[in-house]
Amino acid sequence: MTPPGKLPAPQHGLLLTHFIAVRDVAVSRRFYTDVFGGEVVRAEDPAMVKVANGWIIMNPGGGPTADKPGITLEAPRSGDRVSSFLNVRVADLAAFYAHAVAQGADFLTEPVDRGAELRCYLRDPDGHLIEVGQSTGLLLGVQAEAPRDATGGGGPS
Numbered sequence: 001m002t003p004p005g006k007l008p009a010p011q012h013g014l015l016l017t018h019f020i021a022v023r024d025v026a027v028s029r030r031f032y033t034d035v036f037g038g039e040v041v042r043a044e045d046p047a048m049v050k051v052a053n054g055w056i057i058m059n060p061g062g063g064p065t066a067d068k069p070g071i072t073l074e075a076p077r078s079g080d081r082v083s084s085f086l087n088v089r090v091a092d093l094a095a096f097y098a099h100a101v102a103q104g105a106d107f108l109t110e111p112v113d114r115g116a117e118l119r120c121y122l123r124d125p126d127g128h129l130i131e132v133g134q135s136t137g138l139l140l141g142v143q144a145e146a147p148r149d150a151t152g153g154g155g156p157s
Contacts, residue, residue, distance in 0.1 A: 006041045008048065008055040016054065018086055019046075020128050021061035021073040027125045028058050034103045036088070056086075075126040085121075085129035093118045093134035100132075116144040 008017050022028040029047045032038045038049035038056065046059035061074035076082070090096040093111050097120065101107070111120040111134075119133035138144070 006050075008041075008050075008057075017057050018054065019057045019059075020124070020126070021075050022058045022126045023060070023075050024125070025058060025060065031105075031124050032056050032058075035100045035105050076128060079123060079127045079129070082129045085131055088130060088132045090132060090134055093120070093132065096132060114144045116142050 008015060020028070025044055025047045029040060029043070029049060032049040032051060033040060036049075036051045038051040040047070041050050041055070042048040044059075046057050049056045049058075061072065063072050064070055097107070097111055100122065105122050107120050107122045109120055111118045113136075115136075116138035117133045117135050119131055121129060121131050123129055136142075
């Protein structure tokens, strides 16, 4: 049993956790501990991994329940369209990127300098999109360069 002090339960106010539906809890749990240096707080039902000052909660998907009628949770079917992603900020993106690649992480691109920040994206084993970035120019009031889509034109960030 997990000691109560280790669980993501605030003493005051609130705290934010991120739940993801996964296909294989053990594989996903290992990804978040190896790549992000997380600590397993609970192994399953649901799995909870403390990462820095946040928690990733993961469980296989499932059908509707009394408190979420009509809602089915499932891991992403396609990586081409997403409606949300985990946004992680690091102090040293180059060091994080090297560590993550050594742990088998597969990034969409190498880190890109956008003026205000350095950033890159990777996917977890189920295809959940994760942005990893380091604020650089933003700390000095520099705004990000206009994003470019795959054809070289402007597009959403």
